[in-house]
Amino acid sequence: MTTAVTTAMTTVIRVDRITKSFGGAAALTDVSVDFFPGEVHALMGMNGAGKSTLVQILSGALNPDSGTLEVGGLVQNQLNPRQARKVGISTVPQRRELVMSLTVAENIMLGQLPTSGAMVRWHSVRETAQEALRALGITIDADAIAGDLTVAEQTMVEVAREVRRGGKVLILDEPTACLGPEAAQQIRDLVLRLRDSGVAILFISHHISEVLHLADRITVLRDGRVTWAGLATETDEKGLVRDMVGRDVVSRRPVRPARSNEVGLSVRGLCDGRFLDCFDIDVRRGEIVAVLGPAGDAQSRLFDLLSGRRRFDGGQVSVAGKKLKNGKITDSLASGLRCVTGDRRRLGLIPGLTIDENVMLAQDRLDKRRIHRWSLLTRRAKPLRERYRVVSLAENPPVEQLSGGNQQKVLLAKWLGTAPSAVLLEDPTNGVDVSAMAEIHSLVDRLAGEGVAVLLASSSAEEVMRLADRVVVVRDGRRIAEYQVDRITRDELIATTLGGAL
Amino acid sequence: GEEASGSDSVTLGFVNGANTEFHTCLQRAVEAEAKTEGAELITANSKQDPGTELNNIEDMISRNVDALIVQTVNVDALKNDITKAKSAGIPIFLTSVITSDTSDILGAVVVDLKQVGALDAGYVAKDAGDAQVEAGIIAGAPGAASDLLVGGFSDALPPNVSVVANQPGMFNRAKAQDVAENMIQAHPSLQYAFVANEEMAFGALQAFQAAGKNVKIVTTNGTDEGLAAVKDGRFAATVANSATVTGQLAVKNAITLLNKGTAERIANTPIKLITKDNLADAPQYCLEG
Amino acid sequence: MSAVATLTRPVRVGKIPHAGLLLVLVGIIVFASVRTDSFLNTNNLLNVARQVSVVAVIAAGLTLLMVAGGMDFSMGGNVAVTTAVAAQMLSHGYATWLTLVTAIGLSIAVGLVNGAVVTFTNVAPFVATLATATLLDGVALLVINGMSISIDEHLSGLGSGTTFGLPNLVFVAAAVLAVVAFVMRYTSFGRDAFAIGGNEDVARLSGITVSRDKLVLYGLAGALSGLAGIMLLSRLAASSPGTGGLQLQLTAVAAVVIGGTSLAGGKGTIGGTILGVLLLGVVANVLNLLQISSYYQQISVGAVLLIAAIANLLQSSRKR
């Protein structure tokens, strides 16, 4: 690992005893951090620790209650997004923020469209954008509409946009959270390149090995306070986990009881445009099967079809022997099929409704409750909130006020708490912290142990290795290979995802 | 003039129906006459909405006016209002139109709209002589007033005048202009147009002139501008039906009837066909604002 | 396993909902009471209550619909058609019960047509219902043939009658508001509406029968328009051109949005809507009482609306 750290170096950003509260509860308390040029500074902490809040303060989206922020030696009071940009701070926030109705090219050039006179030079727009994408090794079509991209692709576009803009500081809030191994590697390579060119990088991730590999300096937050800060070389995985969580976290593949031979979920000859072409898969009860593929969106599409959100062109889906009606969500829910969608903001949660309402949203509808009793709702949601460790500052705030990882936990609680017979999991641990990830993994283990058929799509090879019994590789809408997980290694798995069979 | 008309100064409520020129002039007349008579006046406007009219009347009742003068949005919708006012002991005096049963009202000043239409038709009949001619109608907004005018006009036409077009101008000058433009297009040989008020007639005139057609316009009101148009031949004729006379008469009669004096209970606003020849006969339409 | 710290927030400060709007309303009431004796007069207050009751019923339906991300711009038109049909039937001697059933049935049908168009063709609700609004205004004129149709004493019990000294219309409106408020807060159907307005895709995936719910919501908006139409007819004792229609619609929309219901869906309360309806009713009444001339009345209503909208927002925009 190369490190460009010198103690004499001047800080680009100096955060001094910053405190920030929401409605009286502190999200950050007395946080002080220094960021140096040519250094990757990782921010770590559990869900709700305050990482994104700090990012929002640095990017000018929020103002701290007290404390000072110095950028390039100048104290910045009341920083706003434009000023932040002007002083050289670029941010890729945790929530994907693109103008979904515009093209990729325009999104990349947003606010800086090249013009001659007042006229936009469209050629220049496309070329510059394409160049920015190419520099990152991304081959997304610059003319594609942003809203049509997968979340992973949107992330890449956002990173490309911020990198193209340049600046002294680049903030990346969980850029690799839902990226596949290869895309994540591209981001990491980029981070190192930028670091070497003297940019100060603030990097947030819940993947400890990634952070240890990438970071020069690490600051750990817990409940809004700094619990550890130092050079990456001064700590290790175990130490970091302790500083974040306050205890050790172990996550091991359990020995699950023998799978039954009953088929829990069966897909026969499923066709959908160019995404799926006569696709077959069987998941037995108690089995966890991972679908892998390079495209990333074949899985999302498969899940869309299985959940009933979209009608398929042909084929048959059955759950526990019962055939599902095409495109009928209520039918698929009644059969016991549950779909934990990957894009929690678009397909998972309802903003404006509280945590409790979101947690009980599906269950209450399955129960066909007619009357909504608020006290009962709280009582019934409580065990689920506890089991999935949803942390919030307020008692029961609207769900959009939760940190990203906690929103993910709400989504899991909402679906896995409904006595499923078959479950589709799409990036189930997207953005959750180490301890929550371990807990979620054991919850999924337990589900399988109870005889639930689980179909998994995950961008993380570790997660697949940790959870799945069997891996099915999809390419061009067809299933091209299948492995028992205990027969392949992690590297082989990654190679499989990226291209062809072994 | 602060001439004290006794110690018992009356308070009148005036509920106007809309904000067209006619209504503006009516209100001016009512206000001026009330001042002359030393009566206190409270006004409200229903903006062509029967619901608002009822609200206004209710508000007036709760303010305990001595009598209500109502230029109604719609005469049949008024029955309830009259009952209401009556049970509160407040008599209602109507302008322009009356209910079929007049026993419950204090009095009225009415305009015989059917006759207005008929007067215009009479002009067309005389002017056309025996020739076969085409006439078009630009009506007002759907409702009794417009229907009476149009009905009076069509019914009184002789057989040699055929009505080839009848479209609503909604008592709106811009709309009437559009309609006239389209009408002259569909019926290039149009010779006469009956337009339900002068405001619309000016719009129609604009359209006919732009199309280069000489259509003789007959209309009603008798505003200064309308009379000027009759004078220089832009309009062929108009039926004077003075808002000022109606307003003044309404206040005067209402107060008289209220004080048990003698006045014509159902008075008629005099109407008169005005052409180039008898411009001087036209009463004043509007007072200065 | 150590517990993840749940930070408990200090007890919520007893924030009054819609404080800004309330303030404007109280301000106007105080101003009016000082300036004219007639305002606080019982009779006048009853008048105001009766006058706003029709708008309140429409606004209640609209609130629920808008919370679910819908919009019905044709409720005024629906009112016009309902009053027209009911007036014709009553004046032709049909029984009152038959008239009511037919009129309300018709208004529900209109609502369902709106709902079907919005649900199954994806036309934006505003666009679809603006079209039906135009259409319905024409239908209403056609039904009454552009004339006034009087119904004499037929519905006077509803329109002019009182119970315990309060107008019957006010009871009807209050009942509707209470039921809608209850539905919105305590029934799954109501909560589903919030979910649909918040994120329709998620609602559908969570097992909410979105299409059916939307149809029902539009049907309900139609039904309440019908009820409002009957109430209006009973008050006016006649249906004539200009009854109901766009003006009524805009008043109802203004009341609802001033009350804080979001045009984008997912947010709204009956409490806010009541305040909005009252504000508009009180302002119209006060302007009449204060003898503000017609032109200035419109100007004042516009200004008050603007001030109320701003006041309602300033209070709710939490400081970050």
Place this chain on the structure above:
Amino acid sequence: MSAVATLTRPVRVGKIPHAGLLLVLVGIIVFASVRTDSFLNTNNLLNVARQVSVVAVIAAGLTLLMVAGGMDFSMGGNVAVTTAVAAQMLSHGYATWLTLVTAIGLSIAVGLVNGAVVTFTNVAPFVATLATATLLDGVALLVINGMSISIDEHLSGLGSGTTFGLPNLVFVAAAVLAVVAFVMRYTSFGRDAFAIGGNEDVARLSGITVSRDKLVLYGLAGALSGLAGIMLLSRLAASSPGTGGLQLQLTAVAAVVIGGTSLAGGKGTIGGTILGVLLLGVVANVLNLLQISSYYQQISVGAVLLIAAIANLLQSSRKR
């Protein structure tokens, strides 16, 4: 290093934009041509063009504003005030240039007030401008004192004049549409409007001067209302109660939304708006030519609007 999969979208089929709307329009034109000779008459077509030009100018401004997520419901009111003020000035003998400058200046000021309220207080644009619309309608009546104010021949060159056989008004409208279309497609200001409408936060974070842009957009909507007011005045040669106002506003809004511009912002084209404006203009004309009675006219307009909205959508709902 292998590439992240590129989603290659199938080559876009040479889709005609707004095919559905176009179809409805062509259908009506064919129907009209068959049923009446007068329709395809040059003079009649010029009439239609002249009649729609005022609405077109308002709709152009509204399209740009709505694309940026804004809404101005007060443009009709602004037109009313502009015509009123200009008519008063001209009839009182002020110079034409001074009148035009004052009127347009005033309309820009009104637009900027709307913009300021929307931008700095976060009141929903619909609510704020509905309030100003009410206010402005009152102001217009006040200015003309409820009477008709004639301007004689003052603006007849604009209102009735022609150039190369085409009405001058049509040239003005065409120029406005062309400029707005150009701005939307080829200037960064126009593209920024799309970004603001698509996601205001992102636009702001990207360094787009959202507040300033919005102010300018509302100012522009005001300016175009002013221009439309002058055009209307020149055509009518007088300002009277009911000129402009809500009816004009609703026509413009209907034209824009029928043309496919989203009420939520981020999407819209001048092409669609032109089709929407033409559709409404042609329908009104055809209904007049065909001697359809007043009630059926409204019904027909509503029905055509509904059909057009559905047709426009069925075609554009691509299966992904």
